[in-house]
Amino acid sequence: MQGSLKGKVALVTGGSRGLGARIAETFANEGADVAITYVASADKAEAVADTLRAKGVRALAIRSDQADMAAASPLIDRVVAHFGRLDILVNNAAIAVQGKTVDDRDLDVPNLDRQWQINVMGTVSVTRAAAPVLSDGGRIVFIGSLLGTHVPFAGAADYAGSKAALIGYAKGVARDLGGRNITANVIQPGVMPTDMAADVLGDGVPEALMNLHPIRRIATLEEVAATACFLAGPHAGYITGEVINIAGGLGV
Template sequence: MTTTLDGKVALVTGGARGIGAGIALRLAQDGADVAVTYRQSADRAAAVVRQIQALGRRAVAVQADSADPDAVRHAVDRTAIVLGRLDILVNNAAVFLVGAVDELGTDELEQTIAVNVRGPYVAAQAAARHLGDGGRIISIGSNVGERAVFPGLALYSMSKTALAGLTRGLARELGPRGITVNLVNPGPTDTDTNPADGPNAQAIAGFTALGRYARPADIAATVAHLAGPDAAYVTGAVINVDGGFTS
């Protein structure tokens, strides 16, 4: 088993399902102890924890609504307390609210900004107090942050584009402390909320150069690289793992 992250501790927000679960498991496979947050999917979070423990790693699930700044801070601090430290933060939790600009109201706007923008900022702010030299902050954006090919994506696209600015700003601010900050933009990925055999999947896959959906493991592989020692000189980067969607 690869152990490039042996002795490291990671927190993956929204790590109970989909891409987040894939990332949590890959980091554990690479040697890290892992905490995951979840909002409602307690059973799924517990299943991810069991899978991580079966790999011989420590794991903990923390209930936290990423729209609640206090809950986000608590999740970061609890990870450091329970697992002894924090080396890697993966900002993965997000909401996907779509609709025409004249149909989405203030509630949808505030929820999207709270979870997709404020949540990662607060998590990074809290994590920065724990991270040392070699620390990593990796946020999960979206291909539609760079190319919104369907109508109804303006709000979500805006929120994910904000992560690029956060990434570059934090990279400058935290770089002198040896902490790297990067953004991964997945393309269409086969999850329970966006299945590769869904009603619009063929059209969506057609926008990629490879003509297919990614697996969560494809996204997780890039995150694991950025979390590891071989990416020590990569910071402030926006990496598209989208099968050529934005080509």
């Protein structure tokens, strides 16, 4: 696949660390120019951008808070102004608020509501802003979660719901933009080695959860990023409205 994205411009939201940074690097390895967004980690975001530039592509780190729906249009405007076009959108930015069941009297409602705002409405806002300027034949990849369709433990109702919402939205986007040969798909990773997973699970994956995996390990960032790269590339033009699980068989 070397050079499969040469000449393309990609935007990866939440690209300063974790999966977003790995997706940005994978795209750059395939020749894409890449913009990433961040909220607070300016140093980390610039370090990622420097890494991308060292690969011989153009890169831009943009501070943009996905909790603010009004930030979406200026974000897309800046990407197009800098690169001249937008071909690929990866909706990766999200937060995870988990651990308490819905009947817990100490439920953190403000942060749960913020999670819906970022994971759903922020993603919708960026997609709406990008859709009119996305190149014909472009690609939209939503980073969901296996919890969007399979919830093997308690305390994740709101997070699971926010990721499930992306499935219906992506299918609708696929229908709306199919006439322009723009695809929209959802990737649903299971547990990954990210800060977000560590915040939720602590040190390591509980044995009971690991035992539910037919392939008894967690996903690697490289595996998930490679799938995003495939969906963004020239060989995935007839795949749209689909949900792809990368979870080692959990949920089968």
